[in-house]
Amino acid sequence: MSDMEYPLVYASWETRAYWEGCGRGEIVLQRCRSCQTVQHKPRAICATCLSSEIDHFVASGRATIYTFTVTHQNQALPFRDHCPYVMAYVTLEEGPRLFTNIVGAEPSTVRIGMAVVADFAPQVRTDGEVFAVPRFRPE
Amino acid sequence: MTISGNIAIAGVFEHPTRWAPDKTEFQIMAESARGALADAGLTIKDVDGLFAASMTMGAMGTVELAEYLNLKPNYVDGTNIGGSSFVAHVNHAAAAIHAGLCEVALILYGSTSASTATAIGTGGYGGGGRNPSEAWTGPYGMTTVGSYALVAQLHMNKYGTKPEQLAEIAVTMRAHAALNPNAKMRQLITVDDVMESRVISEPLHLLDCCIISDGGGAVVVTSAARARDLPKKPVLLLGCGEALAHQEIGSPDLFTLAAKQSSTRAFSMAGVSRDDIDFAMIYDSFTITVLATLENLGFCALGEGGAFVSDGRIRLGGALPVNPDGGGLSNNHPGMRGIFLVIEAVKQLRGECGDRQVTGAKLALAHGTGGTIGVAHSGATIILGSE
Secondary structure, X not given: OOOOOOOOOOOOOOOHHHHHHHHOOOOEEEEEOOOOOEEOOOOOOOOOOOOOOEEEEEOOOEEEEEEEEEEOOOOOOOHHHHOOEEEEEEEEOOOOEEEEEXXXXXXXXXXXXXXXXXXXXXXXXXXXXXXXXXXEEEO | OOOOOOEEEEEEEEOOOOOOOOOOHHHHHHHHHHHHHHHHOOOHHHOOEEEEOOOOOOOOHHHHHXXXXXXXXXXXXXXXXXXXXXXXXXXXXXXXXXXXXXXXXXXXXXXXXXXXXXXXXXXXXXXXXXXXXXXHOHHHOOOHHHHHHHHHHHHHHHHOOOHHHHHHHHXXXXXXXXXOOOOOOOXXXXXXXXXXXXXXXXXXXXXXXXXXXXXXXXXXXXXXXXXXXXXOOOEEEEEEEEEEEOOOOOOOOOOOXXXXXXXXXXXXXXXOOHHHOOEEEEOOOEHHHXXXXXXXXXXXXXXXXXXXXXXXXXXXXXXXXXXXXXXXXXXXXXOOOHHHHHHHHXXXXXXXXXXXXXXXXXXXXXXXEXXXXXXXXXXXXXXXXXX
């Protein structure tokens, strides 16, 4: 799975700061300027206080595995050719959980609570933009 | 006057087909409507409220369905929150009837998931979704099975739940299906059979997953007053509730299902306790769905689901029989199973279930789950009672 060509994600004006951060090798999170709440997934409004004043900041990229599953069957390409692969929720140091793949480890060695760091897979584009998909690997 | 006790389910019909390559979704719905209206002692001319959802109906789906049935209803609801939709439709129909917006509500579902080779559990998200919401799971190869497996893995890690305990749920559903002449899978299985079936997404095996069938059904809802003039004994809606659960602002708690919120409301409305419930219809997309839902419905504490489903407690004859029809794990699962939870609950409360009849069934709970509990889902609960 480490060498997999990931499907191009849909990015919008609301989410481009996150995906551009991934292109630089950074996990970018949102914090509300009004109520200070950190939120993920990114959106154009604070889902806690409905303020539109949203700041972005770079997270450490360090996380622990909240839960995971090793998937042995997915008929859809490109995943069909990369089974078994590991899907997981990781809890970032800054609080939010995000859904991802665990790479750089034998699936049978992955454990809940394992310390992981972000690992970025560039996506092929033809317009000069740099996007990447954040996966996580053991620290 | 409250909704509780004043709305009734007057007619139900579960389409007997499990494989219908020669039928359309609307045809299955229409044939089911014919069955449920006959069951209720009503005709299509009595219907003035239309409620429907399916795997393929789009924004104009209920309008197209109304044309197919040549219906001009006074009230229409195409709410689609996944497999729980039809349980939610009962709630919505009750509200509409109670408010005087319609009198006879027809709830429909039809699907050809099996004969159109729909890979519901393991075909998802390929190529990356182009909708904004799919950007967060699409690139990672999320599947329906995988989403539920995330919860199962966490449950085992935190509470020591054993795969054999999950397997017991599949074994129970198969034992019930063996008593249901219409069930798709009727050959008995053992815990070992489940454990030895291939792993789809760890820790869930093939036999931890629901089957895929064709099928459909219909439910007729009306006022209790009107139902009392109809041939069948009315089944009363005593409590209802619905809820949504999702990833919030990046803080999903995978142990807290929508069922917790929806059932709290339903029990409060019905004024009954968990101990009063004679049997439960629980959406069993996967074995973990049943275990986690039982905990969230309050039949046992969080973390105790593994012990709860052991020792025959959820089998016919046990303290809380679950899915006496065999459920989605063995009877039928044409994509969105919620309507069958309602249909079987009603038939059981009327005492029409033959070999699989829950003895003395007077009070039932049905809970539908839609979507996937590892990503985002809906829940709808109803509590039904015979008069």
